[in-house]
Amino acid sequence: MIRLDNLTKVFDTPKGAVTAADHISMEVPSGEICILLGPSGCGKTTTLKMINRIIRPTSGKVFINGEDTTSLDTQDLRRSIGYVIQQIGLFPNMTIEENITVVPKLLGWDKAKYRERAREMMRMIALEPDAFLKRYPSELSGGQQQRIGVARALAADPPVMLMDEPFGAIDPINRAVIQDEFLKMQQDLKKTIMFVSHDIDEAIKMGDRIAIFRAGKLVQYSEPDELLAAPKDDFVESFLGEDRALKRLNLVKVRDLASEEIGLVRPDDTLDAALTRIEEYGYQNSIVMVNDKRQPVGIVNAAVARTTKGHCRDHFQSVPVVVSLDDDLRKVASLMFANDMTWVPCVDDDGRIVGQITQRAITHHLGSRYRTHSRDDTTLDAAASLSSNDKE
Amino acid sequence: MPTLNLSGAMRLLMLAAVFVAGVWSQSSGVIDDFIFYLPDIQFLAVQHIWLTVISGSLAIVVAIPLGTLLSRPSMAKVAESVMQVLNVGTTIPTLAVLALSMSFLGIGTVPAVFGLFVATLLPITRNTYTGLKGVSPALKEAAAGIGMSPTQRLLRVELPNALYVIFAGIRTALAINVGTVPLAFLIGAGGLGELIFTGIDLYDPVMMLSGAIPTAMLAIVVDMLIAITAFLVVPRGVNPSRT
Numbered sequence: 068m069i070r071l072d073n074l075t076k077v078f079d080t081p082k083g084a085v086t087a088a089d090h091i092s093m094e095v096p097s098g099e100i101c102i103l104l105g106p107s108g109c110g111k112t113t114t115l116k117m118i119n120r121i122i123r124p125t126s127g128k129v130f131i132n133g134e135d136t137t138s139l140d141t142q143d144l145r146r147s148i149g150y151v152i153q154q155i156g157l158f159p160n161m162t163i164e165e166n167i168t169v170v171p172k173l174l175g176w177d178k179a180k181y182r183e184r185a186r187e188m189m190r191m192i193a194l195e196p197d198a199f200l201k202r203y204p205s206e207l208s209g210g211q212q213q214r215i216g217v218a219r220a221l222a223a224d225p226p227v228m229l230m231d232e233p234f235g236a237i238d239p240i241n242r243a244v245i246q247d248e249f250l251k252m253q254q255d256l257k258k259t260i261m262f263v264s265h266d267i268d269e270a271i272k273m274g275d276r277i278a279i280f281r282a283g284k285l286v287q288y289s290e291p292d293e294l295l296a297a298p299k300d301d302f303v304e305s306f307l308g309e310d311r312a313l314k315r316l317n318l319v320k321v322r323d324l325a326s327e328e329i330g331l332v333r334p335d336d337t338l339d340a341a342l343t344r345i346e347e348y349g350y351q352n353s354i355v356m357v358n359d360k361r362q363p364v365g366i367v368n369a370a371v372a373r374t375t376k377g378h379c380r381d382h383f384q385s386v387p388v389v390v391s392l393d394d395d396l397r398k399v400a401s402l403m404f405a406n407d408m409t410w411v412p413c414v415d416d417d418g419r420i421v422g423q424i425t426q427r428a429i430t431h432h433l434g435s436r437y438r439t440h441s442r443d444d445t446t447l448d449a450a451a452s453l454s455s456n457d458k459e
Numbered sequence: 460m461p462t463l464n465l466s467g468a469m470r471l472l473m474l475a476a477v478f479v480a481g482v483w484s485q486s487s488g489v490i491d492d493f494i495f496y497l498p499d500i501q502f503l504a505v506q507h508i509w510l511t512v513i514s515g516s517l518a519i520v521v522a523i524p525l526g527t528l529l530s531r532p533s534m535a536k537v538a539e540s541v542m543q544v545l546n547v548g549t550t551i552p553t554l555a556v557l558a559l560s561m562s563f564l565g566i567g568t569v570p571a572v573f574g575l576f577v578a579t580l581l582p583i584t585r586n587t588y589t590g591l592k593g594v595s596p597a598l599k600e601a602a603a604g605i606g607m608s609p610t611q612r613l614l615r616v617e618l619p620n621a622l623y624v625i626f627a628g629i630r631t632a633l634a635i636n637v638g639t640v641p642l643a644f645l646i647g648a649g650g651l652g653e654l655i656f657t658g659i660d661l662y663d664p665v666m667m668l669s670g671a672i673p674t675a676m677l678a679i680v681v682d683m684l685i686a687i688t689a690f691l692v693v694p695r696g697v698n699p700s701r702t
């Protein structure tokens with residue numbers, strides 16, 4: 068756990084005092100990633116660097132796992148915190164192995180242990196130990212260097228990590244790959260992480276919580292969905308962008324909104340039975356046909372069922388799309404638009420139908436959050452009453 | 460390292476010239492004349508090398524800590540002025556440095572070593588200072604941020620990354636040193652300068668060359684030694700000659 072208590076930094080510059088961080092108070096629970104987000108110069112880096120005392124706070128305190136760090140020795144404090152700087156900062160005079168093992172060596176690990184640790188770290192960041200450990204940083208690509216930077220910070224297994232735009236200097240495709248790898252590692256490692264970013268999409272993807280800074284002040288500290296649903300003021304709202312409703316789709320999984328209720332037919336059912344079921348469930352166009360294992364094998368069209376006699380097994384079409392429970396809503400929405408559908412069947416890992424997700428459920432989810440959290444915002448209220456009229 | 464970029468034709472021409480010179484010196488008895496000076500050459504060369512070794516190592520031992528000290532953030536205020544003084548010092552001709560040192564310390568080995576020491580000190584100090592100042596702030600921050608003490612930062616990160624520049628300074632400095640040692644004779648410290656200057660005075664080319672050729676060879680050897688040391692000592696990751 069990291070807790071900041073009224074952390075303040077005032078820089079004395081020739082042009083007068085600059086308050087880079089103004090009474091920042093916040094708490095990052097253990098095992099979570101907190102993203103510090105905001106426009107350039109808003110004090111994210113300053114706040115981060117006060118935690119490991121690269122910058123001395125003017126006032127305020129930092130607590131790590133409940134302990135006031137003011138009383139700790141600076142070197143000890145820093146060795147217990149993983150630090151990834153924006154410029155990567157690998158030591159060019161050291162091999163990759165030496166870079167990764169600096170902190171374990173400082174902590175006095177014995178040789179066999181830290182060498183094994185270096186190999187373990189390389190495997191964790193998906194780089195071949197034998198191919199890379201003896202190389203020098205200048206012999207690696209930017210993305211590889213960035214991974215090594217993360218490995219170096221993690222090597223001594225610190226409970227807390229500070230990361231200043233760790234994936235900034237990297238092209239978008241590789242960045243996405245590294246972000247995914249990092250999130251996967253974090254699932255096992257459960258570090259408590261402060262992570263500076265100026266990329267809202269990165270923040271939403273990586274953050275368990277997001278802290279929005281403006282001119283040295285912390286203006287909003289919320290979970291990503293909460294933040295997107297209910298920005299506290301116009302600054303946050305404009306910072307998040309006009310497509311913030313769409314951004315929220317990234318955050319919700321099919322699992323969260325899928326309904327188990329789904330009408331199905333079997334190959335042996337008659338088309339008459341199919342038609343009855345279509346009407347019973349209120350479907351407009353079609354119904355899914357499944358085999359004995361509940362795996363979708365086709366869809367039966369209402370129009371066909373109405374005009375033809377016979378069994379479903381002789382009159383079906385292929386299934387246009389299915390989604391899995393772990394897909395995010397952004398993918399679902401995209402598939403719905405692409406295939407002109409208002410609902411999509413959901414399958415589990417074995418490909419068995421477990422339910423459906425509807426456009427209405429998605430809209431309702433986004434809308435309901437807006438309504439419960441909306442400020443005295445007339446447009447939102449208007450939208451809410453509009454949609455409720457719709458239902459009546 | 461001194462590189463000979465000669466085309467094949469030039470190389471052949473050189474070989475021929477050396478051969479002709481050899482035949483000529485053999486027939487004209489110059490070799491015998493040189494052999495006459497051999498004991499002098501040996502004696503004076505040892506003196507000469509000592510002057511270089513003592514003044515050079517003293518300079519290295521003083522200059523690197525001095526440059527390091529000046530590069531510390533706490534010295535930032537005075538460092539620039541000190542470097543200015545050193546830069547002005549570098550522009551004083553080494554002969555003048557020797558003359559000055561003689562006027563304070565008299566005649567003999569001590570003022571010579573001192574003069575050489577001063578002339579050698581400046582380039583090494585300057586390069587140590589600029590080399591350390593030139594280490595990227597990101598590296599220093601990373602080193603501090605992962606919990607290295609100031610000494611560990613200096614020894615494990617700053618100095619290794621500045622080493623190539625420091626060695627360049629040592630090389631320049633010792634080139635100046637070796638080139639100045641013959642002048643030490645003028646203030647009574649001996650060395651191969653004795654043969655050179657006496658040869659000039661007596662208009663005896665063989666005597667003069669008996670001093671000049673070993674001096675030149677010594678310069679080349681010293682330069683090569685430093686280049687080799689730099690090659691071996693500067694870590695591969697920051698050594699442009701090893702990538």
Ligand SMILES: Nc1ncnc2c1ncn2[C@@H]1O[C@H](COP(=O)(O)OP(=O)(O)OP(=O)(O)O)[C@@H](O)[C@H]1O
Pocket residue numbers: 078079080085086087105106107108109110111112113114265
């Ligand atoms: N050493 C310093 N001396 C004086 N002012 C400083 C210093 N460091 C930062 N500042 C000022 O403090 C403010 C916050 O800087 P900070 O580096 O924390 O911004 P940031 O949010 O990290 O921005 P960016 O996204 O550009 O990295 C800025 O106005 C900056 O000019």
Ligand SMILES: [Mg+2]
Pocket residue numbers: 111112113263
């Ligand atoms: Mg910053």
